[in-house]
Amino acid sequence: MSAHKPKLLVVEDDDGLQAQLKWAYEDFEVVPARDRASALVALRSEMPDVVTLDLGLPPDPDGTAEGFAVLDAIMALKPDTKVIVASGHGARESALEAIQRGAYDFYQKPVDIDTLGLIVSRAYRLHQIEAENRRLSEKVDEDKTVLGRMITAAPEMMKVARTIERVANADVSVMLLGASGTGKELLARGVHESSARREGAFVAINCAAIPENLLESELFGHEKGAFTGAVKTTEGKIEMANGGTLFLDEVGDIPLPLQVKLLRFLQERTIERIGGRKAIAVDTRIVCATHQNLEAMIAAGTFREDLFYRLAEIVVRIPTLSERAGDAVLLAKHFLARFASEMNPQVKGFAPDALAAIDSWNWPGNVRELENRVKRAVIMAESKLVCADDLDLGESNGETETMLNLKAAREQADRRMIRQALARSEGNISQTAKLLGISRPTLYDLLKQYDMQA
Structure with a gap:
């Protein structure tokens, strides 16, 4: 045997x-x-x-x-x-x-x-x-998952999650502002699934991915014969989201003429399909997102101010992955478990040098970059543990900020290192203290001093 x-x-x-x-x-x-x-x-x-x-x-x-x-x-x-x-x-x-x-x-x-x-x-x-x-x-602990599917232990993202949970049932328009790859669509789904509209449809459209001449038809639909190729009447995304939530990703890319039509819908809650003459009432909640500076676009005349205030009744700013200390390791472990089961079952985890590389990398592409790096690493790994070379990150691209206030700089560094160690040890206090090279009582004192939770 x-x-x-x-x-x-x-x-x-x-x-x-x-x-x-x-x-x-x-x-x-x-x-x-x-x-x-x-x-x-x-x-x-x-x-x-x-x-x-x-x-x-x-x-x-x-x-x-x-x-x-x-x-x-x-x-x-x-x-x-x-x-x-x-x-x-x-x-x-x-x-x-x-x-x-x-x-x-x-x-x-x-x-x-x-x-x-x-x-x-x-x-x-x-x-x-x-x-x-x-x-x-x-295994990511359940208390690391918020809004049903978002994985985080960072106070910055917990604050975002709490904001979304509070406004979800208010049925107001929500604007998500954040860099590309920070998980805006995931948060938009969180708004939908935490609201009374959760039984309705969640309909997403990337306004930057659709040619300008087709975007109006995609949003508002068209009647049969409205233009060449319109062989049947087609509902637009706004109608499809009736009773649910419409997510407008990259809303800053909507052209000015279409912004006027979208504003009219938000004011009157009715639409007309292209080629149509009948007003159609639609009850949908709008959640939108962009990585662009809409205030600068308003000043430049490329985005309507009145539309902005209709869309931005609640504004939620999403931190970058580099601002969420410890989350990169949590997310990397989650992605590794998922991709390993699908693509390379022999891979069981990360080697210490890989975890160190993940912690030190600045992640300019945010969660999307991390997901792609881990996916590649799982496919390329030749041993049970993904090593730093498999991630192909090169030298750390983190930028060192100059801080003149030594006390503030020390506290910021302490908080970041404690969060990273807690994430690596999955909240185990003894292991966290060992990683930080301090005693358990000292760690408890620091957690109390900085009002942090293990």
């Missing part, structure tokens, strides 16, 4: 010792390898959790160079592997270097089977605990 036993890769060129180790570990399925090539083949095909590695391998059995090359390759391909290194060459120096390169433990030859057996069992148990912790960390 070896299929149910954990796998142990034994990299050893001594046939006698290899056989001895194989029979000594009845609780493991032992996979033997004699050199670097066979060890890496076994690593990729068998994905062992624990490896015992003799540093003295051919073609350099009297040195350690080949063994360290195998160790480096294992750490690159499968960083969660527990590698137990053995050598009779310069034991202390080799031990220190092996641990620095990522080995779990070290033992000196000649081998004591019982002692090595204890080390292997302990390594496997630790691997199990870490794997379970990673599995749990991939």
